[in-house]
């Protein structure tokens with residue numbers, strides 16, 4: 213099978229319909245970076261304003277200690293959380309699995325334990341805590357959310373980080389594009405506002421975030437160089453529009469980037485791989501270029517001697533999504549834009565697999581083993 217025909221068979225087209233999403237006014241350009249938690253993991257105050265019947269226990273994946281995938285423990289009798297002030301309780305239809313979940317599992321990113329992992333979900337609101345109706349929600353609304361505790365049938369999430377999903381986008385498609393797509397939109401608009409004609413290097417270009425980044429960059433008119441591991445992943449990156457695809461597990465990607473840019477290098481590097489690729493970024497970046505390190509799939513970037521930036525007058529950034537969508541206005545700006553892209557079919561998603569909840573550990577093994585292409589999802 214040729215690379216092109218292989219790539220065509222990998223892509224899963226989105227449902228098409230007319231976008232109705234309203235775009236908000238321009239988002240603030242100077243945004244604060246905070247680590248404010250999105251929700252309290254174990255809510256106990258049983259005080260709701262509006263509710264429909266839900267059970268008292270649920271299926272969930274709990275971890276009580278850091279470690280390998282084996283610490284993901286499947287429970288069938290975990291208490292259903294109660295939404296407190298400003299929260300809604302969502303019955304999840306699908307939850308997203310993101311690389312960040314592995315950082316909380318291993319302890320690379322510290323978090324209180326016991327913990328239910330999972331930073332996003334989509335489903336129906338089953339009850340509202342006091343004040344949550346001020347966002348216009350009611351029981352039965354289909355919402356996507358960002359928060360914590362997605363590896364479960366029910367999650368209490370901040371209403372401020374829930375958003376109604378327009379008709380015409382399936383639950384699977386919204387989850388394949390939600391946290392990953394918001395990350396990509398904020399990185400290419402705010403961390404480094406990519407311009408038409410610029411040359412951009414994207415590592416892990418067939419991953420959950422990378423596969424969306426390639427498409428967004430092409431829609432801007434950038435020249436995209438994508439790296440990915442293996443033929444299947446390279447085929448996906450190519451099918452999504454990458455101008456050059458490099459199998460960085462088989463080729464010397466630094467030499468190849470220099471070659472295809474005629475020795476000039478790239479305007480910006482989006483690197484979510486970290487430890488294994490960070491030094492190469494300094495070699496392939498142009499004079500006055502920008503390196504965006506936004507993830508640690510192979511391990512974190514070590515402390516950077518700042519003088520390494522001098523020879524080429526470089527800029528570096530280490531952004532996190534939540535610092536760009538802290539206010540409701542920012543959150544709605546980006547979610548509206550994302551939904552419009554998904555609904556119109558301009559942004560295509562690739563679901564790797566929908567794992568049953570009890571197979572969350574296998575999903576982590578696959579994700580960390582570089583076996584996933586596109587986005588892994590979890591079915592609670």
Ligand SMILES: NC(=O)c1ccc[n+]([C@@H]2O[C@H](COP(=O)([O-])OP(=O)(O)OC[C@H]3O[C@@H](n4cnc5c(N)ncnc54)[C@H](OP(=O)(O)O)[C@@H]3O)[C@@H](O)[C@H]2O)c1
Nearest residue numbers: 310311416419420421440441484507508509510532533582
């Ligand atoms: N800063 C933020 O706010 C933010 C938000 C979302 C995601 N992220 C980061 O973006 C990255 C992508 O997240 P994702 O959830 O979409 O994951 P993903 O890209 O679907 O999976 C990670 C990919 O990284 C590549 N990789 C390279 N070296 C690896 C190694 N040693 N071990 C494992 N994987 C390796 C693999 O692709 P190949 O096989 O093609 O090499 C793997 O499939 C992660 O680093 C994540 O932390 C950051």
